[in-house]
Amino acid sequence: MSTGITIALSKGRILQEAIPLFAGAGIHLAEDPDESRKLIIPSTDPAVRFLVIRASDVPTYVTWGAADVGIAGKDVLLEQEGLDLYEPLDLRIGICHMAVAEPASLAAHDAPQNWERVRIATKYPHITRNYFHARGVQTEIIKLYGSMELAPLVGLADRIVDLVSSGRTLKENGLVEVEEIMPISSRLVVNRAAMKLKRHAIETLISQLEAQVAS
Ligand SMILES: Nc1ncnc2c1ncn2[C@@H]1O[C@H](COP(=O)(O)OP(=O)(O)OP(=O)(O)O)[C@@H](O)[C@H]1O
């Protein structure tokens, strides 16, 4: 096992919000991953490198030790049940919430407290099933991989469970939020063996990032 630290994160919003946190900790990516096609990006610190992967693959790389550390949304961590990872820090980036939404026309006469059975399109079947099960509502779940907002517009489902931030995507598609399920942010996750074998380096990274989050 190398003594350096490998950090897994995803392109797009997490990367864009994570870059300033790492920069504040003195770690700068050697290349802009949004410009490069490289999947392993060195940093200006020879002991730190980054893997740039799909958001939902981050827990897999960290669980198996291919990365020591990763950044993943709480939505991804909750959806992939049974992960055996440390989650030492809420980075307060990727802030949004998970919600149930439906067409405004349905919401005008809908009563969520009376729901008995719902047909939901979502990228989050486990979270959705658990949420409605706890409420005693039966679910028919249609798994999608993106653009959930389309499903109720074309009759694929009555409602969706998805992430909401500004609310713009719902609004532009004539949907309204009817229930908030939970707040979401991105978390630092750490491989269990790495936490022992690279304790000093990883604890240093955690406290540097913690200081950035608090500042
Ligand atoms: N609108 C949003 N505002 C803030 N954070 C968000 C928003 N949408 C998603 N996120 C957070 O950012 C993470 C990464 O989202 P992103 O859209 O970059 O990847 P993705 O397309 O969902 O992932 P994958 O490529 O694995 O399907 C999500 O897991 C979530 O925690």
Ligand SMILES: O=P(O)(O)OC[C@H]1O[C@H](OP(=O)(O)OP(=O)(O)O)[C@H](O)[C@@H]1O
């Ligand atoms: O409330 P808003 O600010 O409009 O943000 C919400 C949108 O952001 C996410 O999608 P994303 O942009 O990641 O697209 P994708 O999941 O379809 O790839 C989420 O799935 C919503 O569609």
